[in-house]
Amino acid sequence: MKPEHQDLVLQACxxxxxxxxxxxxxxxxxxGEIVRLQLQGSDWPSVVLKHxxxxxxxxxxxxxxxxxxxxxxxxxxxVETHWYQNFSTNQSCRTPACLAARSYGDExxxxxxxxxxxxxxxxxxxxxxxxxxxxxxxxxxFHTLFLGVEPEGLWPVGTYWHLETRPDELxxxxxxxxxAAAGDIDKILNECRFKTIVHGDAKLANFxxxxxxxxxxxxxxxxVGGGCGMKDVVYFLGSCMExxxxxxxxxxxxxxxxxxxxxxxxxxxxxxxxETEWREMFVYAWTDFHRFLLGWKPGxxxxxxxxxxxxxxxxxxxxx
Numbered sequence: 081m082k083p084e085h086q087d088l089v090l091q092a093c094x095x096x097x098x099x100x101x102x103x104x105x106x107x108x109x110x111x112g113e114i115v116r117l118q119l120q121g122s123d124w125p126s127v128v129l130k131h132x133x134x135x136x137x138x139x140x141x142x143x144x145x146x147x148x149x150x151x152x153x154x155x156x157x158x159v160e161t162h163w164y165q166n167f168s169t170n171q172s173c174r175t176p177a178c179l180a181a182r183s184y185g186d187e188x189x190x191x192x193x194x195x196x197x198x199x200x201x202x203x204x205x206x207x208x209x210x211x212x213x214x215x216x217x218x219x220x221x222f223h224t225l226f227l228g229v230e231p232e233g234l235w236p237v238g239t240y241w242h243l244e245t246r247p248d249e250l251x252x253x254x255x256x257x258x259x260a261a262a263g264d265i266d267k268i269l270n271e272c273r274f275k276t277i278v279h280g281d282a283k284l285a286n287f288x289x290x291x292x293x294x295x296x297x298x299x300x301x302x303x304v305g306g307g308c309g310m311k312d313v314v315y316f317l318g319s320c321m322e323x324x325x326x327x328x329x330x331x332x333x334x335x336x337x338x339x340x341x342x343x344x345x346x347x348x349x350x351x352x353x354x355e356t357e358w359r360e361m362f363v364y365a366w367t368d369f370h371r372f373l374l375g376w377k378p379g380x381x382x383x384x385x386x387x388x389x390x391x392x393x394x395x396x397x398x399x400x
Contacts, residue, residue: 092180096121156302172221174297200288220340223309226277238305241372249375323384
């Protein structure tokens with residue numbers, strides 16, 4: 081570990097020394113790593129270091145190595161740093177505290193609270209009702225907390241699949257009807273009346289659970305930005321359920337999300353209008369992500385009958 085990086089951590093945490101522990105994960109396309117640091121002489125027994133190092137040549141799993149892709153990733157880490165330094169949440173939508181963040185040329189460091197120590201030490205690859213509900217509750221509280229808030233310093237339109245940032249994937253699409261409608265779908269989502277800040281990458285892997293699975297915290301805010309809350313909801317549901325589960329369970333899970341939204345929304349918000357609009361946006365948000373997948377990885381497991389069914393519904397609506 082470079083001396084200046086070590087100094088940043090020690091100073092931020094009031095520690096006397098540190099030990100580099102286990103690597104938690106390598107960042108997408110080889111853009112660095114996330115590691116756990118053990119501290120001595122600090123109130124924090126350990127912290128998590130997100131160490132971004134922009135490679136000379138990226139290794140994208142899907143083969144999308146372009147200047148545009150690189151620029152988007154650089155911006156995503158700048159956005160995440162800005163998020164952690166300038167926005168805060170509450171216990172109902174828990175995120176790790178940011179202890180320090182700094183750029184060093186082509187490297188960026190973000191020092192974060194270790195959520196494992198805070199009691200969120202469980203990760204899930206499959207979920208039961210209580211975990212799904214915990215994540216939907218987190219999203220509902222997050223969306224109400226930032227309802228009407230301008231995404232200053234963040235992505236103007238959040239999510240990593242936003243159409244404007246993905247022209248290469250649109251060009252590669254093999255679905256001419258959806259390709260032609262992509263701009264209209266994007267416009268409908270962007271022009272909704274009730275806007276919030278969306279997490280932008282709210283997949284199951286980005287949630288950390290308490291031991292019982294009833295409490296949850298979220299990480300990874302590279303694509304946080306403005307937009308309709310349904311974008312997070314559809315992406316989360318699609319990340320943890322297969323097509324048969326979606327067909328059977330989505331209506332009830334949406335009801336649960338909106339019940340949590342209603343409980344947490346401020347009194348001056350016209351909740352009936354909000355719910356009506358966002359329920360209408362659900363199919364557009366789902367189809368918007370389906371559009372991205374068709375161009376990015378046509379054989380992806382999420383391209384299923386349920387997604388195709390919703391896409392047909394949207395295309396039919398656009399023709400009316």
